[in-house]
Amino acid sequence: MAEKLGEYRRKRRPGRTPEPIPEREGTAGSDDLFVIQEHHASSLHWDVRLERDGVLVSWAVPKGLPMSPDLERLAVHTEDHPMDYLTFEGEIPAGEYGGGTMTIWDTGRYETLHFNEHKVEIVFHGKRARGKYLFLNVKKDGNDRGWLLKRLDPADPGRAELPSFLAPMLSKPGRLPSTGEDAEWAYEFDWSGRRTLIRVTGGRITAYDDSGDDVTGLYPEFRGLGEQLGATETFLDGEIVVFDGGKPSAEGLGHRARATKNSAKRLTSRFPAFYLVNDLLHLDGRSCLGTPYVERRDLLDGLGLAGPHWQVPRYYLGDGGAVARAAREHGLAGIVAKRAGSAYHPGRRTGEWLSITGTFVQQVVLGGWRPGGGSRAGTFSSLLLGVPHEDGLRYIGNVGVGFAGDELEELSRRLFRLERKTSPFRSVPDKQARDARWSRPTIVGEVVFGGWTDGGCLRNPRWRGLLPDVTADEVELDG
Known part of the structure; x- marks a missing residue:
């Protein structure tokens, strides 16, 4: 045992590393225990250790176990480790051999099919490491440290292989x-x-x-x-x-x-x-x-x-309105809207994802309407919009587009019930006030628009919808 652990001992200084350095030799066991440790040393790798004749025969595998039989991985044979290493996790100090963080990636039992200095064939029975594997000594230039690691049995049923490339949606x-x-x-x-x-x-x-x-x-x-x-x-x-x-x-x-x-x-x-x-x-x-x-x-x-x-x-x-406002406040180009239930379609451009740029969003209080004609007879042609001010609503424009489905009829019914004789606005341009009907300023909605005019009105507003959880006195002028 002392000979088997000689190299292990030479590379470690007691008191400088938390790694186990046993004083006594181990005894041979059932030769069926394994541990795989994720080792964040100078270069990330996984240490695969198999119980054999009282020690842990070890390989450092830079890319970890291959999960598919189509892959081969380099495995570097390292010094035997003591059995106490089966449960070791910890921080090996910088400057010490193998300095870095080591955690247990998997541990359990394995079954031996073949085990000699040229070839090791086993079956892992762990939680994460499962399946039949081959360690093959390729022995280049007399160096027996170079091995190949390969999975021999098919990948786990239902396992999807990691694609080599995916085009973005x-x-x-x-x-x-x-x-x-x-x-x-x-x-x-x-x-x-x-x-x-x-x-x-x-x-x-x-x-x-x-x-x-x-x-x-x-x-x-x-x-x-x-x-x-x-x-x-x-x-x-x-x-x-x-x-x-x-x-x-x-x-x-x-x-x-x-x-x-x-x-x-x-x-x-x-x-x-x-x-x-x-x-x-x-x-x-x-x-x-x-x-x-x-x-x-x-x-x-x-x-x-x-x-x-x-x-x-x-x-x-x-x-989405609040997100769009936040994007503009922080100087971002815009936002991306994605349907919550949408799948990912590599390489496809789809309406399930929307790129929304140059959009201003404003909460508004409805203060009246202009009667509609033609296909809008009995409803309205546009809504008069405002934001609260100390002496009444400040008029910021009209909106007449963006209404979906039966929204025109529903809004009309609500506004008609709130009709009053006097304007809730401080002032309204004569052109808009000429045929306007007024309502109590209690309904709150939201519009998107392209910016502000020099006169302080919305440019090209479009109705976005009602905000039933917002009261009129909570509305503020954005921007």
Whole structure:
């Protein structure tokens, strides 16, 4: 035993490392225990250890166990470890051999089919490690440290292989959904970044731009994302953003996008890049493409992704008007609306995702209407809109478009019941007041519009819907 653990002892200093350094030799057991440890050392790898003749025969596997028989992985044979290592987890101090964090990825029993210095064939019976595997000593140049690790049996039933590439789903330009549809939509901020999909396997990332080009080398600061995910196999969708003063910088992003692999490292300090993740397309043998958007986001949140150069910005279910206002207040280009139940369609542009830019949103109080004619006879042609002011409503314009279905009739009935003889506005232009009918200012709605006129009125307003949970005295002028 002393000879078997000799190299292990020589590489470790008692009192400097929390690793077990047993004084006594171990005794042979049943030769059927294993442990796989995720080791965040100078380079992420997984240590596979098999009980054999009183020690743990060990290999370092840089990319972890292959889950498919189509994959082969390098396995570096390392020194035998003591049996106490079966339960070891901890932080090995920097400067010590193997310095870094070590956690147990899986542990359990294995079955031996063949075991010698050239070939090890076993069956794992763990929680995560399951199946038949072959360790094969390739012995190059007399070096017996180089082995290959391969899965021999088929992948687990129902397991979906991690795609080599997925094209991003695209949005269509569109309008902000109505308030009546709000609950069916989720909203994200548009960060004006470069659309980038990241494939993660074996703790390593591959980043693809929206054309499918490999841009991994242009963003060295994202390497830690793969290490944080460890053995998790996943495909992420997001955008790369460079910030300046807390706002997206097109100039900074341009510098990073035009960089070479050599210049990218120099630019990381001047124009640091951030990966904002907003979707999950694949997770540990499961395709998420058909999973509804909000469920994909729940899975994404469950990964706990947060790092110095990556994060998962929150999304907002409903309340698109507030999200659009917040985007404008923070100087963002706009928002993206996604149907809460939408699947992910790689490479397709679909109306289930809407890109909404240049949109102002304003809550309004209805103070009257102009009677309708023709197809709108018996209802209204437009609504007179205002916001509360200390001596009455301040008039900010009329809206006559954007009403869906039976909304015209329903609004008309409500307004007619609230009709009064005098105007609730401080003043209204003569052209609008000439045939106007007035109502008590209690109904609150929301409009989208293209900006403000020099006279302080809404430019090209469009009705979005009623806001039944907002009272008139809560309405304020935005912008």
